[in-house]
Structure formats: C-alpha cells, structure tokens
Amino acid sequence: xxxxxxxxxxxxxxxxxxxxxxxxxxxxxxxxxxxxxxxxxxxxxxxxxxxxxxxxxxxxxxxxxxxxxxxxxxxxxxxxxxxxxxxxxxxxxxxxxxxxxxxxxxxxxxxxxxxxxxxxxxxxxxxxxxxxxxxxxxxxxxxxxxxxxxxxxxxxxxxxxxxxxxxxxxxxxxxxxxxxxxxxxxxxxxxxxxxxxxxxxxxxxxxxxxxxxxxxxxxxxxxxxxxxxxxxxxxxxxxxxxxxxxxxxxxxxxxxxxxxxxxxxxxxxxxxxxxxxxxxxxxxxxxxxxxxxxxxxxxxxxxxxxxxxxxxxxxxxxxxxxxxxxxxxxxxxxxxx
Amino acid sequence: xxxxxxxxxxxxxxxxxxxxxxxxxxxxxxxxxxxxxxxxxxxxxxxxxxxxxxxxxxxxxxxxxxxxxxxxxxxxxxxxxxxxxxxxxxxxxxxxxxxxxxxxxxxxxxxxxxxxxxxxxxxxxxxxxxxxxxxxxxxxxxxxxxxxxxxxxxxxxxxxxxxxxxxxxxxxxxxxxxxxxxxxxxxxxxxxxxxxxxxxxxxxxxxxxxxxxxxxxxxxxxxxxxxxxxxxxxxxxxxxxxxxxxxxxxxxxxxxxxxxxxxxxxxxx
Numbered sequence: 001x002x003x004x005x006x007x008x009x010x011x012x013x014x015x016x017x018x019x020x021x022x023x024x025x026x027x028x029x030x031x032x033x034x035x036x037x038x039x040x041x042x043x044x045x046x047x048x049x050x051x052x053x054x055x056x057x058x059x060x061x062x063x064x065x066x067x068x069x070x071x072x073x074x075x076x077x078x079x080x081x082x083x084x085x086x087x088x089x090x091x092x093x094x095x096x097x098x099x100x101x102x103x104x105x106x107x108x109x110x111x112x113x114x115x116x117x118x119x120x121x122x123x124x125x126x127x128x129x130x131x132x133x134x135x136x137x138x139x140x141x142x143x144x145x146x147x148x149x150x151x152x153x154x155x156x157x158x159x160x161x162x163x164x165x166x167x168x169x170x171x172x173x174x175x176x177x178x179x180x181x182x183x184x185x186x187x188x189x190x191x192x193x194x195x196x197x198x199x200x201x202x203x204x205x206x207x208x209x210x211x212x213x214x215x216x217x218x219x220x221x222x223x224x225x226x227x228x229x230x231x232x233x234x235x236x237x238x239x240x241x242x243x244x245x246x247x248x249x250x251x252x253x254x255x256x257x258x259x260x261x262x263x264x265x266x267x268x269x270x271x272x273x274x275x276x277x278x279x280x281x282x283x284x285x286x287x288x289x290x291x292x293x294x295x296x297x298x299x300x301x302x303x304x305x306x307x308x309x310x311x312x313x314x315x316x317x318x319x320x321x322x323x324x325x326x327x328x329x330x331x332x333x334x335x336x337x
Numbered sequence: 338x339x340x341x342x343x344x345x346x347x348x349x350x351x352x353x354x355x356x357x358x359x360x361x362x363x364x365x366x367x368x369x370x371x372x373x374x375x376x377x378x379x380x381x382x383x384x385x386x387x388x389x390x391x392x393x394x395x396x397x398x399x400x401x402x403x404x405x406x407x408x409x410x411x412x413x414x415x416x417x418x419x420x421x422x423x424x425x426x427x428x429x430x431x432x433x434x435x436x437x438x439x440x441x442x443x444x445x446x447x448x449x450x451x452x453x454x455x456x457x458x459x460x461x462x463x464x465x466x467x468x469x470x471x472x473x474x475x476x477x478x479x480x481x482x483x484x485x486x487x488x489x490x491x492x493x494x495x496x497x498x499x500x501x502x503x504x505x506x507x508x509x510x511x512x513x514x515x516x517x518x519x520x521x522x523x524x525x526x527x528x529x530x531x532x533x534x535x536x537x538x539x540x541x542x543x544x545x546x547x548x549x550x551x552x553x554x555x556x557x558x559x560x561x562x563x564x565x566x567x568x569x570x571x572x573x574x575x576x577x578x579x580x581x582x583x584x585x586x587x588x589x590x591x592x593x594x595x596x597x598x599x600x601x602x603x604x605x606x
Contacts, residue, residue, distance in 0.1 A: 215447040221430065224428055226425060227390075228385075231388065231410055232413065232419035233414055233438055233494070234415070234441050236409075
C-alpha cells in the first residue's frame with residue numbers, strides 16, 4: 001500500500017465512526033436535526049439549557065446518546081477481541097467467543113432471569129459468568145504450566161458446550177410466558193434496554209480490555225508465528241497469551257453483559273479490516289475497533305427504525321454482515337485473507 | 338567461552354523411556370555443528386530442549402554461561418535464533434513484517450520495532466538476495482524464497498547462534514545450494530555459529546570443503562555415536578552402523594579444488 005493510500009484509509013477509519021455516531025442520534029421515529037444534536041450534547045456537557053425542547057433534549061441525551069455510545073463501544077470491543085483471538089489462535093475462523101465468554105455470559109444472564117428476574121442483576125451475572133467461563137477454559141487447556149494453542153481451543157470448545165447445555169437446561173426449566181422470552185431475547189442480543197447505568201457499568205471493563213489489546217497488538221504478529229518461533233523471537237509466550245486473553249475477555253464480557261450475545265462482529269469485522277489495511281496487527285486491531293463501532297451503530301439503527309418494535313441486534317448483524325462479507329470476498333478474490 | 342553447552346542432558350516424555358540420554362556438547366563462536374541421524378533418533382526433541390520447549394529430566398543447558406531455565410525470552414533471543422523445519426503460515430503478512438519480527442527483542446514492551454529496526458530488516462533482506470521483496474505477501478513465495486526470508490529474519494535478530502531444523506528440506510538443488518552458500522557466509526563473514534539438523538550428509542562435506550569450521554554429531558537411538566569433523570565421523574563403517582546402508586565416499590577435482598562427497602548405494606537387508 002502506498003503512503004498516500006495509507007493516509008486516506010487511516011483518515012476514513014477515524015472519521016467514519018464519528019459520522020455514524022452523530023448520524024444515528026439524528027435518525028429515528030422522532031427526527032432530530034444535526035444542529036439540535038449539537039445543542040443537546042452541549043446542554044449535556046455544560047448543564048446549561050440551550051433552548052431545546054425538553055422532549056428533544058431527552059431523546060438526545062437519555063435515549064439515543066447512551067445507545068449510540070454503547071453500540072460503538074460494543075462493536076469496537078467485540079471486533080478487537082475477535083482480531084486478537086484470531087491472531088493468538090492462528091486461526092482466521094475463531095471469534096471473540098472462542099474461549100466460552102459468550103456462552104458463559106448467556107448462562108449467567110439466563111440464571112439471573114430465572115432466579116431473580118432482576119434487570120440490574122442480569123448484566124452483573126452475565127459479566128461474572130462470562131469471565132468465569134474463560135478462566136475455566138484457560139485452566140482446562142493448561143498443560144504442565146504451558147498453554148498450547150490447540151489445547152486452549154479444545155478447552156474453550158468444551159466449556160462452551162457445557163454452558164450451552166446449561167442454558168438449554170435453564171430454558172427448559174424457565175416459565176414459558178415470562179422468563180423464556182426474556183432469555184431468548186437476551187441471547188439474540190439487543191441494545192434496546194440501554195440505560196446510562198449500563199453504559200457506566202460496562203464502560204470500565206471494555207476500555208481496560210481494549211487498552212490492553214491496543215498495547216499488545218504488535219505482539220499478536222509474533223504470537224501468530226506459533227509458540228516455538230514466538231519464544232525464540234524473544235517473547236514470554238505464556239505471559240503474553242494470558243495478558244491478551246485477559247484483555248480480550250474483559251472487553252468481550254463487558255460488551256456481552258449489556259448487549260447480549262451479538263454474533264458475527266468478532267468473526268467478520270477483523271477480516272474486513274485486513275482487506276483494508278493488510279495483516280499487520282498493529283493496524284488490524286485499531287481498524288477493527290473503528291469498523292466494529294460503525295457496523296454495530298449501523299445495524300442498531302436498523303433494528304430500532306425498520307419496524308414499530310425492536311428487532312434483536314444479533315439477527316440484523318448476521319443478515320447484513322453475511323451478504324456484505326460474501327461481496328467483499330468476491331471483490332478481493334480472498335487474496336488478503 | 339562457549340556460546341551454548343549441554344551437560345549430560347536427558348529427556349523423555351515418560352520417565353522410563355528416554356528420547357535421548359546423556360547428550361553433551363559445546364558450541365564456540367564461528368562454527369557449524371551438524372546433527373545427523375535417522376528419522377526418530379531424537380534430533381527434534383533435542384532441538385526442543387535447546388529452545389527451552391521441554392525441561393530435561395537430568396543434566397543442564399547453559400547459554401552464554403547462564404542456565405537456560407533462568408534465561409528471559411529476550412535474553413534467549415539475543416543468543417539463539419531459530420528457523421523451523423516447517424513454518425506454518427496463517428496470515429498473509431508482508432515479507433518485511435516477517436523479517437522485522439527478528440527485531441522484536443530489541444523493541445520495548447508494548448511497542449513494535451521502530452523505523453531504524455525496519456531499516457535493519459530491509460538490509461538483512463537485501464543480504465540474502467531478496468532486495469525488493471519487502472512488500473510481497475510471504476504466503477505467495479516459493480519454498481526456497483520462504484526459507485531465505487526466514488534466514489533474513491534470523492540474520493536481523495543478530496543472535497550469536499542460529500539453530501536450523503533441516504534448513505533445506507523440500508528445496509530444489511539451486512535453493513539448497515543458495516542456503517548452503519548463505520550459511521557459509523553467515524559463519525565466515527558475519528561470525529554466526531550455526532546448529533543444523535540435516536539429513537543431507539553432503540552438506541557437512543560442503544561446509545568442510547568450503548573451509549568452514551564444521552563438526553558433525555552422528556546421532557542414533559537417543560545418543561551421539563560419534564562427534565568430530567565430517568571426514569572423521571562420516572565413514573562407511575559409521576554410516577553402516579547408524580543408517581544400515583552401504584555408501585561410497587569420493588573426491589572430485591573440478592576446477593582444481595578437491596571436494597569430498599558421499600553416495601548411498603544400497604540398504605542392508
């Protein structure tokens with residue numbers, strides 16, 4: 001790639017999420033002009049009234065702003081974790097859920113719904129069980145104080161299926177008129193129930209996780225050479241793996257606990273990023289964050305505007321992501337893949 | 338001072354079934370140490386021990402006087418570079434990205450090698466004859482070119498020893514010769530020491546013929562049967578014992594230079 005093209009791509013990747021972010025706040029049943037969005041944000045930052053109607057201010061500040069913000073964070077976190085796991089496991093087909101974080105979180109959420117029926121406890125349980133599932137996978141895959149790639153993946157697969165079975169069990173036991181629909185809806189993923197409190201809860205693990213992945217992104221290149229080569233190139237393989245897994249898990253668990261299980265992003269977005277910026281993870285990780293944020297904001301806007309009700313996010317990401325990926329694959333002839 | 342020394346090292350996956358036993362050797366500066374032996378004799382497991390990928394059951398390994406178990410990965414990389422027999426390609430990195438990884442040990446935690454390091458990687462690439470290859474995808478290279486790229490990465494690493502596991506497996510005559518010429522150059526001009534596991538006995542003679550300080554360890558059933566110069570070790574009798582084959586040793590006089598070579602004739606039933 002020439003230097004000029006690199007600069008253009010970088011600029012687009014910086015500007016695009018900002019455009020999507022403001023765009024989604026404007027769009028909806030209740031149209032808000034871009035000027036009003038600015039005024040609303042200004043009012044939110046300074047606390048002084050800017051002459052907006054209370055209605056418009058409420059739509060901007062209390063409904064769409066937290067939702068747009070959360071969508072951007074969730075997309076960035078899932079895509080970055082997916083990119084990290086693909087590099088770490090040397091497998092372009094793994095996603096952010098490979099070590100069981102999504103299944104674990106799904107189980108936690110279902111458990112909270114069945115036991116407590118509490119809106120507050122659902123994300124907390126999802127987060128705790130998401131983290132716990134990865135810790136279990138990690139220790140299941142440890143052999144003699146090392147963590148070989150293949151046994152980690154096996155450990156993850158096993159823990160995933162155990163938690164999937166437990167989710168099925170909870171669904172089977174759940175009250176069919178109230179709890180079962182809640183579990184099912186949660187598992188399809190949605191940003192519909194976003195509240196400012198959720199954003200604050202999920203913000204910390206997502207930011208910490210993404211920061212960790214940004215710091216380790218060059219090491220992903222080296223780790224993708226395999227354990228032997230990575231070690232002889234001067235890397236503490238087990239320590240680096242543990243740090244990357246911890247970061248990706250924090251980011252994913254933070255995302256999943258508020259959005260539910262949203263598929264596709266962690267698998268597909270890193271590939272789109274590679275088609276744009278090449279395979280050096282120094283660029284793949286930040287590019288994935290930018291594209292993931294755009295993609296989730298875009299899909300979520302469709303979720304809440306296409307019909308009178310809410311369509312689960314997981315459905316739209318797959319329905320839009322699938323064909324789009326096939327298009328990219330044909331266009332690039334899979335060369336950079 | 339020896340760059341690498343093994344003292345009575347033994348290893349086995351099960352305690353009562355050693356893969357290799359009581360292996361001792363030392364590598365000094367500017368020499369090639371060839372490990373030759375039949376499939377399954379324990380070469381690769383021995384290499385894994387030197388890389389610290391498995392823990393010896395007894396004996397110990399020292400790298401530049403430091404016990405291998407106490408050595409940090411960064412320090413290890415400054416001493417030993419490794420070129421695998423089969424490099425598994427997953428993502429289509431550019432050739433430069435691959436070679437730059439040789440400079441990983443020089444980069445601080447949380448950073449990638451900087452522009453100066455990238456420049457050094459480009460120089461290494463030019464030195465193995467691949468100038469202009471930096472933007473090619475390394476997944477689209479031929480086997481011979483890939484091996485040269487991995488050698489460039491080891492060269493960029495600037496370690497004292499390069500450990501090569503069958504560096505010419507799957508290569509054609511021309512690329513095999515290229516690799517041998519680069520090995521000769523690495524030792525004679527750049528002062529590297531090289532450990533190589535190989536199945537090609539003539540490579541040991543090639544190095545000896547070229548005036549490189551070369552030692553051969555003939556390995557069989559987990560022990561070194563003989564260690565010495567290629568002429569001392571690779572004899573009809575020793576090859577008959579280890580490989581169960583009849584061989585013929587010869588000397589050519591092409592260009593007025595005497596070169597030894599070896600030809601396998603037949604199996605012993």
